Structure formats: structure tokens, C-alpha cells
Amino acid sequence: MCGIIGVTGVAEPLAVLLAGLRALEYRGYDSAGVALVETGGSELWRLRAAERGRSIDKLASEVVAAPLDVGAAIGHTRWATHGAPTEENAHPHLDCSGRVAVVHNGIIENHRELAAQLAAAGHRFSSATDTEVVAHLVEEERGAGAPLAEALRRCLPRLRGDFALALVDAGSPETIVAARRTAPLVVGRSDTGAVVASDIAAALATTRNLFLLDEDQVAELTPGAIRLIDAAGAECSPRPLAVSWDVAAAQKDGHPDFMAKEMAEQPLALRETLLGRLEASGATELEELGLDGPVLKAFRRVVLVACGSSYHACLSGRNALESLAGVAAEVDIASEFRYRDAVLGPDTLVVAVSQSGETLDTLHAQREAKRRGATTLALSNVVDSVMAREADAVLYTRAGPEIGVASTKCHLAQRAMLGVLALHVARARGALSDDATRRHAADLLGLPDAVSDVLARAEDHAAVAARHAAVRDVYFLGRRDGFSVAAEGALKLKELAYVRAEAYPAAEMKHGPISLIEPGALVVAVATRSGLWEKVMANIAEMRARGATVVAVATDGDAETAAVADDVLLVPETGPLAAPIVEIVPLQRFAYEIARARGNDVDRPRNLAKVVTVE
Numbered sequence: 364m365c366g367i368i369g370v371t372g373v374a375e376p377l378a379v380l381l382a383g384l385r386a387l388e389y390r391g392y393d394s395a396g397v398a399l400v401e402t403g404g405s406e407l408w409r410l411r412a413a414e415r416g417r418s419i420d421k422l423a424s425e426v427v428a429a430p431l432d433v434g435a436a437i438g439h440t441r442w443a444t445h446g447a448p449t450e451e452n453a454h455p456h457l458d459c460s461g462r463v464a465v466v467h468n469g470i471i472e473n474h475r476e477l478a479a480q481l482a483a484a485g486h487r488f489s490s491a492t493d494t495e496v497v498a499h500l501v502e503e504e505r506g507a508g509a510p511l512a513e514a515l516r517r518c519l520p521r522l523r524g525d526f527a528l529a530l531v532d533a534g535s536p537e538t539i540v541a542a543r544r545t546a547p548l549v550v551g552r553s554d555t556g557a558v559v560a561s562d563i564a565a566a567l568a569t570t571r572n573l574f575l576l577d578e579d580q581v582a583e584l585t586p587g588a589i590r591l592i593d594a595a596g597a598e599c600s601p602r603p604l605a606v607s608w609d610v611a612a613a614q615k616d617g618h619p620d621f622m623a624k625e626m627a628e629q630p631l632a633l634r635e636t637l638l639g640r641l642e643a644s645g646a647t648e649l650e651e652l653g654l655d656g657p658v659l660k661a662f663r664r665v666v667l668v669a670c671g672s673s674y675h676a677c678l679s680g681r682n683a684l685e686s687l688a689g690v691a692a693e694v695d696i697a698s699e700f701r702y703r704d705a706v707l708g709p710d711t712l713v714v715a716v717s718q719s720g721e722t723l724d725t726l727h728a729q730r731e732a733k734r735r736g737a738t739t740l741a742l743s744n745v746v747d748s749v750m751a752r753e754a755d756a757v758l759y760t761r762a763g764p765e766i767g768v769a770s771t772k773c774h775l776a777q778r779a780m781l782g783v784l785a786l787h788v789a790r791a792r793g794a795l796s797d798d799a800t801r802r803h804a805a806d807l808l809g810l811p812d813a814v815s816d817v818l819a820r821a822e823d824h825a826a827v828a829a830r831h832a833a834v835r836d837v838y839f840l841g842r843r844d845g846f847s848v849a850a851e852g853a854l855k856l857k858e859l860a861y862v863r864a865e866a867y868p869a870a871e872m873k874h875g876p877i878s879l880i881e882p883g884a885l886v887v888a889v890a891t892r893s894g895l896w897e898k899v900m901a902n903i904a905e906m907r908a909r910g911a912t913v914v915a916v917a918t919d920g921d922a923e924t925a926a927v928a929d930d931v932l933l934v935p936e937t938g939p940l941a942a943p944i945v946e947i948v949p950l951q952r953f954a955y956e957i958a959r960a961r962g963n964d965v966d967r968p969r970n971l972a973k974v975v976t977v978e
């Protein structure tokens with residue numbers, strides 16, 4: 364999972380490239396690099412840096428040595444998969460002649476086999492990456508006389524795996540060629556320039572006139588023009604991409620980091636996601652879904668699949684579908700679902716939940732569900748994401764771009780969207796009384812205000828976090844929806860603060876993990892009045908009896924819970940659909956503050972990338 368950017372025919376191409384790389388850095392920050400073709404001299408110039416998190420700054424300080432007259436230029440920000448995060452393995456990679464440069468996101472699964480064939484034909488490799496084979500394959504085709512786009516087209520059938528690629532060649536100073544399979548890539552053109560990028564935000568500085576690439580199509584970008592050829596070599600027309608985001612939406616807006624900005628944007632993300640889809644009467648409007656009432660009524664089972672935070676959203680989504688709509692629902696981790704020979708058929712709706720819409724595990728789970736005859740619904744935040752395009756039906760959260768690696772506003776928006784979906788299915792199945800429908804609608808519609816209320820308590824919640832900043836092991840406990848909150852709280856603490864944190868359904872502790880509890884252990888319990896409060900209180904007592912310190916997420920005014928906890932993270936009382944969404948907010952703050960107190964980079968936690976496009 365890396366970021367790709369390429370431009371041709373633009374003023375100040377290096378500045379555009381570096382800005383694009385900064386916008387893409389969330390996709391990986393192990394190293395960065397650029398390759399430029401000099402217009403007059405037909406020379407290829409390359410610069411790379413592998414200084415984790417500082418590589419783009421290093422490039423910026425060294426590009427003064429770049430040629431002045433630049434035609435096509437490509438850049439890359441890397442999350443290492445094959446080959447250590449060193450400068451030798453940083454992209455762009457070159458062919459033997461040093462005239463072809465390639466940047467790549469994804470994995471070429473058969474790279475060893477290809478490298479062996481190429482080496483036998485005399486090619487010399489200078490990196491440990493899977494990517495470099497592409498430069499040498501293109502070199503072969505160029506040597507056989509193929510123009511650059513045709514050379515790439517001929518190489519694609521030899522590549523196995525998922526990838527997005529962009530290449531330049533010193534012999535075609537103003538041309539970039541690009542192709543994708545599964546991994547995302549958009550292309551765009553202005554009057555005088557053209558751009559290729561892994562995501563919309565990085566392309567917007569050049570143009571809003573963007574297009575989608577279908578799998579195995581090859582795009583040839585020249586100043587002001589895009590030419591597309593399909594896998595058979597026939598010319599085809601690019602599909603326009605509607606762009607609603609602007610460049611400013613991808614900036615920090617004065618917040619210390621993207622995570623802070625994105626947490627602050629949560630009420631807006633919820634408002635936008637609910638807008639026009641749910642009325643106070645409980646009426647739902649999901650025409651975009653394209654699955655009408657009788658179809659929704661006919662499903663006998665819903666299976667939700669996702670990874671990480673999106674999986675936690677699904678835990679509550681399952682509960683809502685079962686309790687509101689009375690439909691059998693289950694949830695699975697996408698990477699497990701894919702390989703477990705799930706028994707599916709036309710009576711099953713598989714909902715694949717993914718912020719990015721390109722997480723490979725979830726994408727493959729969705730494909731597997733389709734292959735097994737289920738109807739697939741993608742719930743994504745990225746419009747026209749790969750999953751959105753491949754699913755039978757799509758719902759979008761409208762949280763705007765999320766740059767911080769830790770999911771915050773998108774996670775809340777996913778939960779809200781699943782709540783609306785549960786209500787929608789419940790209505791289609793006639794499973795809820797009008798009264799109950801109105802109550803749940805009011806609960807969801809109150810979310811933007813309730814979450815604003817919790818955000819306004821940031822100082823109180825930060826003070827609790829400060830008291831536990833030195834913690835080493837934490838157990839997050841909750842029951843039913845509270846467990847989904849606990850799981851998300853633990854993931855946030857792990858990924859941001861690098862603290863060992865485990866989440867358990869609270870009652871499960873006594874089946875083993877309780878032996879880990881000793882004086883000094885920290886337990887964070889989701890103990891609001893919305894859930895199985897009495898049961899959780901009993902579980903808290905079990906922890907306290909063994910010497911644990913307890914931080915409780917509790918409902919405003921709940922003196923009883925406050926009395927048994929060492930610290931409380933208070934939230935306002937809401938109904939059951941909104942409760943988990945509101946309860947997560949103080950746990951985001953808890954993890955954020957502890958991470959910052961430890962000097963961690965919250966936007967770019969170690970070893971992680973925003974979008975996981977490897978298995």
C-alpha cells in the first residue's frame with residue numbers, strides 16, 4: 364500500500380509532485396522518491412530517500428539539483444512489503460538502461476518467477492522489491508520496438524497480483540503510462556497537463572477533470588490528453604469521475620494533526636451521512652441502494668465482513684439488524700471469511716464494510732461472497748472505490764477524506780450508516796412498530812449533537828488519560844454493543860499508543876483472562892446505562908476484587924458507577940443505536956492523549972498504513 368503520483372505538462376512539476384506525495388503519505392511513509400524526464404536532453408533523473416516520515420522533506424531539500432526543463436514526472440511514497448525500507452528499495456525503480464522508471468502500489472505475486480526469467484535473459488536487478496521486474500519487462504518490450512503504452516499493455520498479462528503502476532521513459536519525455544488491477548488509480552487532464560494518482564485528493568491540485576481506469580486498461584498521459592487502450596489494444600473512452608471533495612478538505616485546518624481534525628469533524632460526518640436518509644418519522648430514504656423492499660424482505664440472512672475498526676462497526680451493525688429487523692445476522696473478519704468456505708446463496712446479503720473500499724481482505728471477501736451467489740453490498744467512504752464498483756449495491760458514508768491512519772470519523776459514520784440500514788431493513792420487513800421506529804430515528808438523528816457534547820468534554824477526558832499515560836497493560840471490557848466499543852477502544856490504544864490492550868466481552872474474563880488481573884492492572888469498562896449495566900457492574904466488581912484499577916465509561920449523573928470506578932469518562936445518555944457511537948469518542952481521546960504523551964506520531968503510527976492492500 365503505497366501512493367503514486369505522476370504529472371506531465373504542468374507548471375512547476377516538482378512542486379506538484381511533492382505536494383501530491385504529501386497528500387499520499389498516509390498510504391505509506393517508509394520512503395519516497397521521484398523520477399523526472401528532461402524534455403530537451405531526454406535524460407531520466409531520479410531522487411529517493413528512505414528516512415521514515417521525513418523522506419519527502421529530504422527530497423524537497425535535494426530537488427534543487429533536478430533538471431530545469433522537466434516533461435513527465437512520477438513520484439511514490441512507500442509502505443514496505445517486499446524488501447526492507449531502504450533507499451535501494453525505494454521507488455521509482457529503473458530498468459538496466461536507466462531509461463525506464465516505474466512506481467507501483469500493490470504486489471506482483473509472481474515476481475520471483477519473472478525475475479528469474481529476466482535474470483536468465485541478462486537483466487540486472489538492483490533492489491529486493493517485487494516492483495523492479497516491471498521496469499525490466501517494459502525494457503524488453505521497448506527493445507522489441509513497442510511504444511511505451513503498448514509495451515506496458517503487453518506486460519500486464521504476465522503479471523499476477525494486485526497493482527497500480529505508472530511509468531516514464533527517457534525516450535518519451537512528456538509521456539506517462541499507467542495501469543491498474545484491483546489497486547486504485549485515477550487519471551485526469553487539464554487544458555495543458557495530465558495527472559495520475561492513487562487517490563483523488565492528490566490529483567485535485569492539477570485538475571478536477573478526473574477519470575477512472577478499468578482493470579488492465581492502459582492510460583497514456585501527455586500534456587492535455589489521455590489516451591486509453593484496453594487489454595486487447597483497442598482504444599476506449601475513459602469514464603468520468605464525479606468529484607465532490609476539495610483540496611482544503613484534505614488539509615489540517617489548524618489542528619495539530621489529522622486525527623484531531625478528524626475527531627472534531629465527527630458531528631459533521633454524522634450529519635452528512637444521515638442527511639436525506641432518515642426522517643424524524645423514521646422514514647428512511649435509501650434509493651441509492653438499489654435494493655427495493657421486496658428484495659430486502661426476501662433475504663434470510665445478512666453477513667457482515669470487514670477488518671479492524673470497520674469490523675467493530677459491524678459488531679453493532681449485526682446487533683441492530685437482529686434486534687430491529689429480526690433478520691439473522693452474523694459478522695466475520697474479512698480475511699477469515701474468505702477462506703472458510705462460507706455457505707452462501709441468493710438468500711444471503713453480504714455487507715462488506717470498508718472506509719477505503721480497497722482493503723484487500725475485504726475486497727476478496729466481497730468477491731468470494733459474489734462468487735458463492737450472495738448479493739453483495741459495499742459500505743464505503745470513498746466514492747467509486749474498487750469495492751463500490753464491484754458490489755451489487757452500494758451505500759456511502761459521507762465523512763469526507765480521512766487521512767489519519769486511525770479511523771475516527773469514518774468509523775462513527777459507518778456505525779450510523781449501519782443503524783440506518785437496520786432501520787431501513789426493519790421497515791421493509793414490517794418488523795418495527797411506528798413508535799419504535801420513531802424512537803430509533805430520534806436516537807440516530809440526535810447523534811451529531813450528542814457527539815459534539817462529548818467532544819466538548821475533551822479536557823476532562825484528556826485529564827483521565829493523563830493519569831494513566833504510563834500504563835502497560837489494559838483490558839477493555841463491555842457487553843453486547845459495549846463490547847464493540849471496548850474492542851474499538853483497545854484497537855485505538857494499541858495502534859496509537861503502542862500499549863498492550865485486549866478487549867473481552869466482560870463475562871468472558873472469568874473463563875481465563877482473569878488470571879492476568881493483579882494489582883496495577885488497568886481495566887477500562889464500558890458501563891453506561893444504555894447496555895447491560897447491572898451485569899457489567901458485577902464484572903467490574905470481579906476485577907476490583909483482584910486489585911484492578913478501573914476506568915469506566917459511564918452515563919452522566921451515574922453516581923453508582925462513579926463510586927466503583929477510579930476514574931470515569933462521562934457521556935450523555937442516548938438510545939441504544941447512538942450509545943456505542945457516543946461511547947467511542949472518549950476512548951478515542953484516551954488513546955490519542957496517551958499516544959501524544961509518549962511522543963508518538965498519531966497520524967502515522969509505526970508499522971501501519973491507512974489502506975491495507977496486501978493480504
Ligand code: AGP
Pocket residue numbers: 670671672673716717718719720721722725768769770771858973974975
Ligand atoms: C483503524 O483505526 C485501523 N487503521 C484499521 O483497523 C482499519 O479500520 C482497517 O484496516 C480497515 O480499513 P477499511 O475500513 O479501509 O477497510
